[in-house]
Amino acid sequence: MITATSLKKNFGDFSAVNGINLQVNKGECFGLLGPNGAGKSTFINMTYGTVKRSSGDLKIFGYDPDTNSREIKYRLGVVTQDNALDESLTVLENMQIYCAFIGVARADRKKRIEDLLEYMNLGHKRDALIQTLSGGMKRRLVFVRALLGNPELLILDEPTTGLDPAVRHLLWGKVRELHQTGTTIVLTTHYMHEAEVLCNRLVIMNHGLVAAEGSPQKMIKEHAPGYVGIFNIEDQNKIKSIIAGRDSYDFVEDTSGVYLRTQTLSDLTSFHSDHGLTPLQIRPSNLEDVFLKLTGKELSVDA
Amino acid sequence: MLNSLKLCMHITHRNWIVYKKDLIANISPTVADPALVLVSLGLGLGSFITNVEGMTYMQFLAPGLTVATALFTSFFESSYGFYVRMTFENVYKAMLTTPIGVKEVVMGEMIWVGLKGAVMAVGVAIVLALFGLMSNPWLIPTLASVGFLVALPCGALGLLSSALVNNMNQFQTVYSFLIAPLYFLSGIFFPISQMATPVRIVAEFFPLIHGVRLAQALFWQRGIGEAFLYSGTILVVQSIILCALAYHFIKKKLIN
Numbered sequence: 001m002i003t004a005t006s007l008k009k010n011f012g013d014f015s016a017v018n019g020i021n022l023q024v025n026k027g028e029c030f031g032l033l034g035p036n037g038a039g040k041s042t043f044i045n046m047t048y049g050t051v052k053r054s055s056g057d058l059k060i061f062g063y064d065p066d067t068n069s070r071e072i073k074y075r076l077g078v079v080t081q082d083n084a085l086d087e088s089l090t091v092l093e094n095m096q097i098y099c100a101f102i103g104v105a106r107a108d109r110k111k112r113i114e115d116l117l118e119y120m121n122l123g124h125k126r127d128a129l130i131q132t133l134s135g136g137m138k139r140r141l142v143f144v145r146a147l148l149g150n151p152e153l154l155i156l157d158e159p160t161t162g163l164d165p166a167v168r169h170l171l172w173g174k175v176r177e178l179h180q181t182g183t184t185i186v187l188t189t190h191y192m193h194e195a196e197v198l199c200n201r202l203v204i205m206n207h208g209l210v211a212a213e214g215s216p217q218k219m220i221k222e223h224a225p226g227y228v229g230i231f232n233i234e235d236q237n238k239i240k241s242i243i244a245g246r247d248s249y250d251f252v253e254d255t256s257g258v259y260l261r262t263q264t265l266s267d268l269t270s271f272h273s274d275h276g277l278t279p280l281q282i283r284p285s286n287l288e289d290v291f292l293k294l295t296g297k298e299l300s301v302d303a
Numbered sequence: 304m305l306n307s308l309k310l311c312m313h314i315t316h317r318n319w320i321v322y323k324k325d326l327i328a329n330i331s332p333t334v335a336d337p338a339l340v341l342v343s344l345g346l347g348l349g350s351f352i353t354n355v356e357g358m359t360y361m362q363f364l365a366p367g368l369t370v371a372t373a374l375f376t377s378f379f380e381s382s383y384g385f386y387v388r389m390t391f392e393n394v395y396k397a398m399l400t401t402p403i404g405v406k407e408v409v410m411g412e413m414i415w416v417g418l419k420g421a422v423m424a425v426g427v428a429i430v431l432a433l434f435g436l437m438s439n440p441w442l443i444p445t446l447a448s449v450g451f452l453v454a455l456p457c458g459a460l461g462l463l464s465s466a467l468v469n470n471m472n473q474f475q476t477v478y479s480f481l482i483a484p485l486y487f488l489s490g491i492f493f494p495i496s497q498m499a500t501p502v503r504i505v506a507e508f509f510p511l512i513h514g515v516r517l518a519q520a521l522f523w524q525r526g527i528g529e530a531f532l533y534s535g536t537i538l539v540v541q542s543i544i545l546c547a548l549a550y551h552f553i554k555k556k557l558i559n
Binding site for chain 1: 325399557
């Protein structure tokens with residue numbers, strides 16, 4: 001559905017996307033992860049033609065978005081990063097305008113809108129003004145807007161940023177349902193857990209490049225297998241001296257604590273029995289560990 | 304092409320839906336401003352002026368007010384209005400994920416300001432005709448074409464400034480050095496022949512003076528044919544040039 005080959009985009013001296021190759025296949029839920037400024041949004045914007053590539057090749061449904069963006073956009077739904085709803089209009093009015101934009105036949109509009117509002121649990125809000133809706137409701141409405149045209153490809157650009165856990169879980173459920181019914185999904189997110197829950201394949205981008213690619217499980221296994229113990233920050237020197245010279249440990253210090261990854265669970269528990277150090281928390285490693293390992297945490301500072 | 308035009312009309316329609324939500328607030332300046340000018344200048348100042356080109360000052364002033372309305376309604380809509388939609392409300396960001404492209408955005412906005420200019424010019428003309436300031440009230444509908452033809456280039460100037468300003472405050476500069484001079488120096492308040500030659504020559508290159516000529520021809524029933532042939536053509540040409548420029552710069556703004 002999406003094929004990018006040596007895709008590049010420069011803004012002046014800055015290269016936002018620096019030669020990426022990736023493919024999104026039909027029926028996938030594909031994740032695009034990376035720190036701020038990694039090139040995710042630039043890539044997303046290129047798929048529907050609001051950012052023009054500097055070089056390389058990009059095809060969506062076999063079309064070039066620089067020359068045939070309209071053909072692409074008829075088959076695409078986008079949950080944009082900003083809601084961009086008309087605040088002074090009602091839910092229904094907003095959706096009717098978008099039905100007209102994407103060419104839903106006049107006779108079908110009402111039913112289509114009401115079905116989707118029901119689906120996103122917004123049926124009771126059809127006549128409410130946008131400015132009276134909560135943040136979570138607005139976000140759900142943006143999902144409705146993205147689905148009005150029955151898109152083959154659904155792009156979710158940071159769909160749950162700033163939402164409370166309840167709304168986030170509700171949206172995850174909907175995304176999973178859409179995926180199961182055959183919609184291809186591309187998701188960008190900062191939440192590793194979100195990507196782990198939803199995506200069957202993902203790439204981690206950094207500095208405009210693809211740093212790693214694969215299924216969440218494969219990536220964890222490949223880049224950060226094992227278990228992570230989180231220790232008190234005061235213990236960091238002690239831990240450092242214990243693990244000095246041992247390759248199988250992965251050590252990350254952070255303002256909130258010391259993260260120590262080991263291959264086996266017993267490696268961690270031995271810190272307690274052998275050295276009297278008790279981890280605050282022990283958990284299996286996850287995508288976040290992969291992410292931090294590959295992108296380094298210093299990046300988010302200047303991005 | 305047909306599809307593209309349909310999409311433009313959807314944008315125009317969207318603007319109308321938003322506009323009519325707050326109709327009183329939106330329509331107030333376009334109705335109140337010309338009325339105020341008519342009363343203060345026409346009745347007040349006009350009582351000291353007995354004869355301008357063989358008519359009363361009220362009669363002289365009337366046609367220009369319809370054109371001024373078209374200027375203001377189109378410029379403010381496509382400067383402040385468009386800028387807010389583009390920068391703060393992100394309306395176009397979402398629109399551009401649909402089959403709509405920048406061409407449709409610009410054309411849709413232009414059709415919208417054109418229609419608004421047409422309706423406002425006719426509205427003001429009706430009021431003026433009630434004051435007995437139009438020699439043949441049957442010509443009122445033709446003022447729609449004048450409003451439309453003035454609103455297009457003035458709206459394009461607004462879009463152009465939307466694309467070029469760095470923040471909303473800078474519209475004030477555009478207003479002070481472009482729109483206000485157009486308003487005061489395009490023959491609305493006194494005959495063009497009274498102006499210094501350089502001003503007259505420069506004014507010819509801007510749309511308002513031609514709109515004023517058209518409106519005067521219609522209000523006074525003087526040389527309507529020639530006015531449309533000359534000023535009408537110039538307005539069409541100016542519209543095409545300015546819309547093309549506006550498209551070029553708006554595109555740079557919306558597509559990176």
